[in-house]
Amino acid sequence: MSQFAINLLFVGGSFALYIGIAIWSRAGSTKDFYVAGGGVHPITNGMATAADWMSAASFISMAGLLASGGYANSSFLMGWTGGYVILAMLLAPYLRKFGKFTVPDFIGDRFYSSTARLVAVVCLVVASVTYVIGQMTGAGVAFSRFLEVSNTWGIWIAATIVFLYAVFGGMKGITYTQVAQYVVLIIAYTIPAVFIAMQLTGNPIPMFGMFSTHSESGVPLLAKLSEVLVELGFRDYTADVDNKLNMVLFTLSLMIGTAGLPHVIIRFFTVPKVADARWSAGWALVFIALLYLTAPAVASMARLNLLTTVYPEAAGQVENYEEAMAEPILYENRPEWFRTWEDTGLITFNDLNNDGRIQLYNDANPAFADTAAERGWAGNELVVNNDILVLANPEIANLPGWVIGLVAAGGIAAALSTAAGLLLAISSAISHDLIKKTINPNITEKGEMLAARISMAGAILLATYLGLNPPGFAAQTVALAFGIAAASLFPALMMGIFSKRINSKGAVAGMLAGLISTLLYIFTYLGWLFIPGTNMLPNTPDNWIAGISPLSFGAIGAMINFAVAFAVSSVTEEPPQEIQDLVESVRYPKGAGGAVDH
């Protein structure tokens, strides 16, 4: 059977499973559509949350970014897990006690203002749409590879499937489907990692293999990797970063963004009790960690594999790297996986010095320019898109065809589950919070469901359009969404629970200040509405204010949000007594009912 047929079989088979489950547990009422009837066990919910959470960014893109950045990109690992600590302690149990369906619901009620509700809807939609752009980028890569079509076609196919899937499912369908997706996703991620860890280190557990000895050379894997990288003018894989402020702020942005993202928070409305909300967060993190502890191993091993594919002599015990680097592989002898990925346009080769060999090195490093010239290298000849690393990983390691098919299915599961969760959050914000609570309170259930589906279609079209020219790799685009959620929603939610003094004026001013400052900073460097070419300043570290990257600005935006909200609240009136009583009541689990119907 050809690889194409195997891929089709795995992807098609996993789809049949999800769709089967979605139909079997189809949402009947609006309540089912939004929150799965409130009867989900913490472990089940944790698993579904993990699937919801681990998107194309985690599955497809993150290991590629870790591989290219080494230690410096550890922020993705800490940021996307550490947020659950904040969520479990500062938000989840209280929002569950509050017992509504959506994030704007809480903000609207706590700050007794439809303006606050409206601002929350805007923040939610901006953050979620940005997030979906990242998903479309990642899903596009996966589809283009497994259907052997161009990247653009891949994105359109992904958009169609996500749309059909989210529109018919709703939350109840999604919860059980997501459990299935988690299982597919984690198996697909782990199996190649185990094989590769065995090949490179003899240790079958990737997270331990990463820190053990590289069998072929006899030195620790990470030391070997750094050695080879430095010989090619790249940064040492484990080197410390100079700009620690930016790394701290970036990690913080991702953490509080995690806690402020509506599609994650909504998950904690679906557990039966307040105590379950706390346990759910823990279980979610356990299931997430299974992938997140493997990802850095995949990253380091895949990077080493790629380098030793190009420089086969550098793989073993090397006395003299000068000789080992002298004969990279001939282009005509390139491996099969290389050819298939070239077809997608995500690997490109350009023989600059016309020697028929592939020179892969860091030509942007001035300190390395002399060495390169001595070796007769005329520039880096191989460009490998970061986002293909995980998908290409089994091929690079010569694993059997069914592993490749499985990984394709896993990557698509990751993108689908998150995109569906986000679309649901967007559609509930628009149909429930905007239309039913603000514009037309008399809308029928049917009308509300229709509005939900239309807003899903709108969101996905917009995200797909922007996903064709994404502002970065999947994980970077997603990081921007986190910055926006961190700066706008998280502070309002947290202050709503932990301070009785914050009033509606303070909350609205804070959310707007956080959202607008963050968007301005991002758009200045990445272009207005992410449209390429419309940026005011080039996106390079020299132009960033105080060395803070647009990806890290969410943390600053959140601080602005807190400061403005406190300042405005302190010069305006106290919130009314019943609101202070409401804040008091969300703090104690006693008396929590099911999620209140609307």
Added chain:
Amino acid sequence: MADDKSNAAAYWKSNVRTITGCLIVWALVSYGFAILLRPLLSGIPIGGTDLGFWFAQQGSILTFIGLIFFYAWKMNKLDEKYGLGE
């Protein structure tokens, strides 16, 4: 009613204290050991690199899991102690 109020206030105070403790550990392993204090830990080797790198890529994640389960367990005990559980 006054008793209820002071009981609830004491519960909330213990909760905030627990959260503060957990968040100190949370910040120490991630922003501390993995980033800002990494140079201080550079003398402790682990598998071809140093302890700070391990905290950045694995150690902090394992600590986070421990923290959430500790918090859930501790809060269940507090819910019971103050009679404020469901």
